[in-house]
Amino acid sequence: MTPFSMSVASTAKVHEEELSKYVISAAKEVFSTMVMMELEDSFPLTEPVTRFKCSITGMVGLAGTYSGILSIHCPHQFALRITSNMLGIDIADAGEDVNDALGELANMLGGYVKQLLSKGGLDINLSIPTVISGEEYTVNFMSDSDCVSIPFSNDGERFLIGLKLRREGA
Numbered sequence: 001m002t003p004f005s006m007s008v009a010s011t012a013k014v015h016e017e018e019l020s021k022y023v024i025s026a027a028k029e030v031f032s033t034m035v036m037m038e039l040e041d042s043f044p045l046t047e048p049v050t051r052f053k054c055s056i057t058g059m060v061g062l063a064g065t066y067s068g069i070l071s072i073h074c075p076h077q078f079a080l081r082i083t084s085n086m087l088g089i090d091i092a093d094a095g096e097d098v099n100d101a102l103g104e105l106a107n108m109l110g111g112y113v114k115q116l117l118s119k120g121g122l123d124i125n126l127s128i129p130t131v132i133s134g135e136e137y138t139v140n141f142m143s144d145s146d147c148v149s150i151p152f153s154n155d156g157e158r159f160l161i162g163l164k165l166r167r168e169g170a
Contacts, residue, residue: 016044016146016147016148019146019148019163019165020044020148022112022113022116023109023113023148023150023161024041024150026109026112026113027039027041027109027150027152027161028041029112030105030108030109030112031152031154034086034105034108035082035085035086035105036085037082037085037154038154039152039153039154040152040153040154041150041151041152042150042151042152042153044148044149044150045149045150045151045160047149048147048149048162048164049149049160049162050138050139051136051137051138052073052136052137052138052139053135053136054075054076054135054136055073055074055075055076055079055133055137056073056074056076056079056098056099056102056131056133057071057072057073057102057131057132057137057139058071058072058102058103058104058106058107058129058130058131059071059072059106059129059130059131059132059139060103060106060107060109060110060126060127060128060129060130061110061126061127061130062113062114062117062124062125062127062165063124063125064123064124064125064168065117065123065124065167065168066117066124066165066166066167066168067165067166067168068113068163068164068165068166069162069163069164070106070109070113070161070162070163071106071139071161071162071163072102072105072106072109072159072160072161072162073139073159073160073161073162074102074159075157075158075159076098076133077157078154078157078158078159079098079101080094080095080098081094081157082101082102082105083097083098083101083102086101086104086105087101099131099133100131102131103129103130103131104129106129106131107129109161110126110129111126113165114126146164146165146166147162147163147164147165148162148163149161149162150162
């Protein structure tokens with residue numbers, strides 16, 4: 001199979017299968033090394049999820065030759081466990097740091113995507129992470145882009161990582 005960066009550099013569209021493989025690989029590596037959690041991935045969803053309840057969403061934008069948004073959506077309790085693991089603190093003390101932890105995870109995952117897409121000399125910049133949370137909220141992303149939403153789980157708790165991407169000027 002052609003490396004993802006070569007196919008990205010030579011086509012206007014990014015293929016869902018390639019996006020999925022890379023998001024899965026990046027998520028497993030980041031969670032294994034930075035959160036000390038092993039992840040199980042599920043089959044990518046056919047439609048993106050936009051409505052969330054009792055959740056926290058971390059997002060980072062990509063701009064340049066490719067533009068897009070990488071997002072991680074976690075139930076609040078699981079986000080606290082992620083924060084606890086990342087910082088090596090008790091879960092009861094993780095509440096104040098949960099937004100920073102989810103923003104940093106989005107940033108690290110976005111960095112992997114940037115690294116991949118920039119290998120061919122492509123110009124891509126990352127935004128500062130944005131974190132939203134609430135009892136019930138909706139997240140709408142740009143249209144006319146390639147999208148992948150992948151459910152992951154750890155110890156029976158599920159969360160999503162999504163990537164929407166489009167080539168500018170194509």
